[in-house]
Amino acid sequence: MRTRCGRADLVTSGVAALLQLGITQSASNGQGDRLPPDAFSISLLLIGPALLLVRRRWPVPALLGTVLVTCVYIVAGYAYGPPFLSAIIMLYTAINAGHRLVAWLTSAGFFAFIVIYMTWMAPVASPGAFHNLAVGAMILVVLTISEVVRAQRERAAERRRVAEEEERRQASEERLTMAQELHDVLAHNISLIHVQASTALHLIDDHPEQARTALATIKQASKDVLGEMRSVLNVLREGAPRSPTAGLDRLDDLVERTGLPVTRRTTGRVRPLPPGVERAVYRIIQESLTNVARHAPGAAVTLATHYGEAELRLTVTDEGSPERGSLADAGGGNGIPGMRERATALGGTLTAGPRGRGFQVEARLPLPEENA
Incomplete structure (x- = not known):
């Protein structure tokens, strides 16, 4: 496993930062019930991409930190956008690094947070069970794709070992x-x-x-x-x-x-x-x-x-x-x-x-x- 961020990690981190900042800025114009971007929200949106630089060396701390920052961003009431992008990448990395249990437990915890937040903490009325199911389905899709990729890589490694x-x-x-x-x-x-x-x-x-x-x-x-x-x-x-x-x-x-x-x-x-x-x-x-x-x-x-x-x-x-x-x-x-x-x-x-x-x-x- 690589222990230092390489060119691919720098590119991934940079693209994630641009997408989270740019799309969130555009999406905030139509969300009057959410807070507009400020210095604190921008710093939160940049922490996740920054943690991507160390995802190969410390996959579990980076995953937990990214999910925590995402939860803080949502609780703070800022405009929705793609703040989940870094968390998605970190889930994929953790599963392929072999930390499957941590990834699944973290995903379950994040889903529970979304249900609690949307039911009792959101400043507006809850969009209902359909929204929660959609979030759960998205998390399951990310986990499933990550597991499939991990299984394919393990089979390829096994074939190489046998060869x-x-x-x-x-x-x-x-x-x-x-x-x-x-x-x-x-x-x-x-x-x-x-x-x-x-x-x-x-x-x-x-x-x-x-x-x-x-x-x-x-x-x-x-x-x-x-x-x-x-x-x-x-x-x-x-x-x-x-x-x-x-x-x-x-x-x-x-x-x-x-x-x-x-x-x-x-x-x-x-x-x-x-x-x-x-x-x-x-x-x-x-x-x-x-x-x-x-x-x-x-x-x-x-x-x-x-x-x-x-x-x-x-x-x-x-x-x-x-x-x-x-x-x-x-x-x-x-x-x-x-x-x-x-x-x-x-x-x-x-x-x-x-x-x-x-x-x-x-x-x-x-x-x-x-x-x-």
């Missing part, structure tokens, strides 16, 4: 997604580099040509990990393109880099996948092949993909290997939990466990109706 919370939630989810992408990229490529480096060291003396192949794989893997990390981190830059960092169009390169004998089987009606599902499928395959390279290097792998009516079923199965992986004791890591989180986030499921001498990962991911 900001949604933006924060999306930003949090995006950070988690980037962290998961970085984990998958680093885990796969670092594991692959470690396996190939171990192979190169083992073969460099007796089979230098095979060691050269392993070193070439290391070179390509390091290049790929730098490229993927750059792609993931680019989303942190303002205005950076938000495109998937991995898709099934790169699956051949992924299989070739691992150096594993992979048999691919695809059944069902093949069709394009939503970006989120395609990225999850790629990362699940990547993590599964990484685990095979770590724990069962050289094992034959079967990659089966079935496109169902409402879901995609992905199965990665290896036959096991008698050779102990160079990273078998490197710790469990977050590979399988990360794959399961990806599947769950899309409304699917993922199971992983031993199968015979090998290991199997099976993921079921729902497909939207438009893709079914």
Whole structure:
């Protein structure tokens, strides 16, 4: 809330002062039963507009002061005009500032004052109940309009708050997604580099040509990990393109880099996948092949993909290997939990466990109706 009067308050106060003085001066000519304007009435008519300057900082005192000045003006017997203008503005301000109870009670008190004054205190005969009802109706109109404006502002503020919370939630989810992408990229490529480096060291003396192949794989893997990390981190830059960092169009390169004998089987009606599902499928395959390279290097792998009516079923199965992986004791890591989180986030499921001498990962991911 603003604590100092600004240009808008100065304009509002000035316009209210001009209207109250000017219209009251003109209206006094036809009100012979009321006192003409004098210095005291002019000062009363100016107090209300002056209080408008502090209505944002002290809305309740300004409201009470304006209504009190208006009552004094009426009791003093001066000509009717628009002395209520400042009070109307103050009622509107108080309600929109959150002081609803004070505004309604003050309005009720002012209406009671009008009824008492017109019935027993006015210098001429009372105009009757119709006049009192008209004043009450005017007060209710002012209060109703103020309440409607306040409700609209609160709804707009609530919409902004919800939108900001949604933006924060999306930003949090995006950070988690980037962290998961970085984990998958680093885990796969670092594991692959470690396996190939171990192979190169083992073969460099007796089979230098095979060691050269392993070193070439290391070179390509390091290049790929730098490229993927750059792609993931680019989303942190303002205005950076938000495109998937991995898709099934790169699956051949992924299989070739691992150096594993992979048999691919695809059944069902093949069709394009939503970006989120395609990225999850790629990362699940990547993590599964990484685990095979770590724990069962050289094992034959079967990659089966079935496109169902409402879901995609992905199965990665290896036959096991008698050779102990160079990273078998490197710790469990977050590979399988990360794959399961990806599947769950899309409304699917993922199971992983031993199968015979090998290991199997099976993921079921729902497909939207438009893709079914």
